[in-house]
Amino acid sequence: MAKVIVVTSGKGGVGKTTSAAAISTGLAMRGKKTVVIDFDVGLRNLDLIMGCERRVVYDLVNVIQGEAGLNQALIRDKRVENLFILPASQTRDKEALTQEGVKEVLEKLREEFDFIICDSPAGIERGAQLAMYFADEAVVVTNPEVSSVRDSDRILGLLASKTQRAEQASDPVREHLLITRYNPDRVTSGDMLTLEDIREILAIELLGLIPESEAVLRASNQGVPVIHESASDAGMAYLDTVSRLLGEDVPLRFHQASKKAC
Amino acid sequence: MKLLEFLKRERKKSASVAKERLQIIVAHQRSQRGQPDYMPMLEKELVEVIRRYVQIDDDAVQISLDSEDNCSVLELNVTLPKS
Ligand SMILES: Nc1ncnc2c1ncn2[C@@H]1O[C@H](COP(=O)(O)OP(=O)(O)O)[C@@H](O)[C@H]1O
Ligand SMILES: [Mg+2]
Numbered sequence: 001m002a003k004v005i006v007v008t009s010g011k012g013g014v015g016k017t018t019s020a021a022a023i024s025t026g027l028a029m030r031g032k033k034t035v036v037i038d039f040d041v042g043l044r045n046l047d048l049i050m051g052c053e054r055r056v057v058y059d060l061v062n063v064i065q066g067e068a069g070l071n072q073a074l075i076r077d078k079r080v081e082n083l084f085i086l087p088a089s090q091t092r093d094k095e096a097l098t099q100e101g102v103k104e105v106l107e108k109l110r111e112e113f114d115f116i117i118c119d120s121p122a123g124i125e126r127g128a129q130l131a132m133y134f135a136d137e138a139v140v141v142t143n144p145e146v147s148s149v150r151d152s153d154r155i156l157g158l159l160a161s162k163t164q165r166a167e168q169a170s171d172p173v174r175e176h177l178l179i180t181r182y183n184p185d186r187v188t189s190g191d192m193l194t195l196e197d198i199r200e201i202l203a204i205e206l207l208g209l210i211p212e213s214e215a216v217l218r219a220s221n222q223g224v225p226v227i228h229e230s231a232s233d234a235g236m237a238y239l240d241t242v243s244r245l246l247g248e249d250v251p252l253r254f255h256q257a258s259k260k261a262c
Numbered sequence: 263m264k265l266l267e268f269l270k271r272e273r274k275k276s277a278s279v280a281k282e283r284l285q286i287i288v289a290h291q292r293s294q295r296g297q298p299d300y301m302p303m304l305e306k307e308l309v310e311v312i313r314r315y316v317q318i319d320d321d322a323v324q325i326s327l328d329s330e331d332n333c334s335v336l337e338l339n340v341t342l343p344k345s
Binding site: 146161187189191192194202 | 275276277278280281283284285287288291292295296
């Protein structure tokens with residue numbers, strides 16, 4: 001059965017696109033047929049993180065408006081088999097995305113793919129609600145920061161009320177917490193919320209912990225999802241995250257301060 | 263003793279302040295879940311109306327909606343200053 005997973009957060013700039021790119025790449029590396037969709041109409045950048053910006057011809061809005069077929073718009077990843085990207089439109093206005101249109105696209109994708117990853121735009125308005133509406137599971141990306149945690153809680157409220165699963169009163173959307181840009185040294189010095197604090201406040205299950213890492217910028221400069229940097233801390237943390245998403249029990253890493261910092 | 267407490271409080275780390283603030287914020291947000299969209303506006307306007315008679319704080323009015331079997335009850339809590 002295909003799974004639709006939304007990567008969401010409320011707040012912008014917390015690492016949704018970085019995480020959507022890494023998780024979809026990781027799932028494909030594990031042999032799952034995966035498509036990652038950019039829902040950030042007007043401000044696409046998933047294509048840049050995936051390194052396929054020069055191969056974008058058609059986008060999600062073209063497909064919804066019947067100007068291109070789904071197979072014309074899907075971009076096959078150069079590095080990993082089984083991985084496809086559906087870019088967002090750069091120019092159109094946001095109204096071009098309709099719930100009915102999104103539903104049709106997702107239904108077609110469900111027939112072909114194991115995982116459908118939706119990279120949500122920031123905010124709690126229409127765009128973010130469309131990205132989450134048909135989700136089976138949600139990865140709530142949160143930074144150890146007051147505003148990010150508060151926004152994540154708002155998103156949890158929407159997942160529980162403004163999704164198809166909520167409206168049809170079927171099984172609720174399964175919520176996963178992904179803490180990113182975590183800096184264990186600052187946690188030790190008392191200047192950053194601990195992962196236990198965040199988990200306690202949001203009260204959802206922890207899927208992964210991604211440290212603040214220089215590898216992320218390096219990877220985005222090159223248009224290579226950071227999970228390919230398998231020797232880097234962030235790369236390994238995303239690999240662990242993907243394993244947990246596939247139901248494996250993997251111990252947490254990168255949550256303790258480096259020895260030299262003490 | 264007092265001095266020790268004072269020193270302790272001085273050293274209170276910013277992360278624990280963040281946690282306390284978040285616990286209050288999130289509890290408030292969760293209490294409003296599933297409430298109609300007009301509730302924040304109603305709360306704000308109630309503050310304005312009461313202020314025509316008594317000076318109250320911005321957060322002195324708290325409202326919530328409880329639905330029972332066949333009706334809904336709007337609960338209104340107003341904290342007035344000591345006169
Ligand atoms: N773990 C991390 N360590 C360091 N920088 C990060 C990390 N995750 C994300 N970033 C940086 O944060 C910025 C925002 O990330 P992005 O994935 O675009 O967020 P969003 O999609 O939520 O707006 C980017 O500059 C990205 O390189
Ligand atoms: Mg983004």
